Amino acid sequence: MFESVLNWLMQASWKIVIPLLLLLNVVILLSCIVVGNKIVQWFYKRRIAALITTRPSEVFLALLSVILNTAVTVLGYYLWKNGVIVLSTSFGFFDWIDILILLLIMDFAMYVFHRFAHLRFIYPLIHRTHHRYEDPRPITLFALNPLENLGFGLLWIIVLTIYPASWIGISGYLFLNVVFGLIGHLGVEPFPNSWVKHPILKWISTSTYHAQHHQQEHYNYGFYTIIWDRLFGTLSPKYPSDFGNTKNG
Numbered sequence: 001m002f003e004s005v006l007n008w009l010m011q012a013s014w015k016i017v018i019p020l021l022l023l024l025n026v027v028i029l030l031s032c033i034v035v036g037n038k039i040v041q042w043f044y045k046r047r048i049a050a051l052i053t054t055r056p057s058e059v060f061l062a063l064l065s066v067i068l069n070t071a072v073t074v075l076g077y078y079l080w081k082n083g084v085i086v087l088s089t090s091f092g093f094f095d096w097i098d099i100l101i102l103l104l105i106m107d108f109a110m111y112v113f114h115r116f117a118h119l120r121f122i123y124p125l126i127h128r129t130h131h132r133y134e135d136p137r138p139i140t141l142f143a144l145n146p147l148e149n150l151g152f153g154l155l156w157i158i159v160l161t162i163y164p165a166s167w168i169g170i171s172g173y174l175f176l177n178v179v180f181g182l183i184g185h186l187g188v189e190p191f192p193n194s195w196v197k198h199p200i201l202k203w204i205s206t207s208t209y210h211a212q213h214h215q216q217e218h219y220n221y222g223f224y225t226i227i228w229d230r231l232f233g234t235l236s237p238k239y240p241s242d243f244g245n246t247k248n249g
Contacts, residue, residue: 006089006167009077010081017074017077018070018074021070021073021074021077022066022067022070024070024073025066025069025070025073026066028069028178029062029065029066029142032138032139032141032142032178032181032182033138033139035138035182036137036138036139036141036182036185036186037137037138039186039188039190040137040138040186040187040188042190043186043188043189043190044188046188046189046190046244047187047188048187048188048189048207048208048211048244048245049134049135049136049137049187049188049211049214050135051135051187052135052137054137054139055133057132057143058133058139058140058142058143059139061129061142061143061144061145062139062142062143064146064149065142065143065144065149066142068146068149068150068153069149069153071150071153072150072153072154072156072157075153075157076156076157076160079157079160079161084161085157085160085161086164087164087165087166087167087170088164088165088166088167089166089167090166091168094166095166095167095168095169096168096169096172097169098165098166098168098169098170098172098173099168099169099172099173099176101163101165101169102159102163102165102169102170102172102173103173103176103224103225104225105159105163106155106156106159106173106177106223106224107222107223107224107225107227107228108228109155109159110152110155110222110223111221111222111223111228111229113151113152113155114127114221114222114223115221115234117148117151118217118218118221125145125147126145126147126148126151127145127148128145129143129144129145129148130143130144130145130148131214131217133214134214134215135187135211135214136184136185136186136187136210136211136214137185137186137187138182138185138186138187139185140185141181141182141184141185176224177224180205180223180224181223183205183206183207183210184205184206184207184209184210184211184223185207185210186207187207187211188207189206189207189208189243189244190207191206191207191244192244193243193244195243196239196240196243197240202226202240203225203226203227204224204225204226205222205223205224205225205226206243208239208240208242208243208244208245209222209226209236209239212236212238212239212242213236216236216238218234219234219235219236219237219239220234220235220236220239221234226239
């Protein structure tokens with residue numbers, strides 16, 4: 001079944017592939033908004049960001065992100081179809097480990113890119129756009145400057161051209177990438193206060209962790225973990241002491 005799907009994708013025409021990939025990215029956007037807003041309702045009393053009305057600029061940037069994410073996906077498909085990106089189709093144990101490997105590789109790469117985006121001469125050009133939204137909510141995940149959006153996308157493509165990942169690893173990573181992105185922009189903290197005291201879970205990023213970055217720009221640059229912030233001294237001194245603190249408004 002899986003092999004037949006890959007074979008179909010390899011032979012499919014662009015007239016089918018491009019609309020299909022566009023639809024996929026539209027579904028991701030809508031799913032994040034619907035699921036994210038539902039989680040916000042469930043944990044409304046644990047708001048860590050002010051509740052404000054969605055701005056038209058966020059909607060515009062989110063729709064633009066869908067188009068740009070589709071373009072990056074089309075590029076990845078083209079490189080795979082032409083043998084530049086080589087993927088394993090096996091289902092062995094190490095193929096599942098690929099998910100963790102890709103998470104760690106991309107977490108470090110995105111941490112470096114994120115810090116680069118905060119350099120004084122770069123920040124106004126690509127990253128200030130995202131920081132206009134100090135109180136994150138689900139749609140804020142997609143409110144990115146087009147250059148930053150493409151930067152993260154091309155970073156992912158570069159990793160795939162260098163590292164021969166498995167389809168399991170890529171699928172698992174892409175799913176978790178959306179999950180972590182959504183968690184970081186909920187504006188509520190769904191995790192219990194004990195999270196930051198757990199010997200393992202405390203290394204995994206949370207809503208509070210990324211919300212603090214929106215409000216304290218020079219801290220918390222990581223995405224999936226807080227490993228690199230701890231290692232390089234960029235973890236907010238208010239984390240984890242302010243973890244889950246509610247915010248009115």
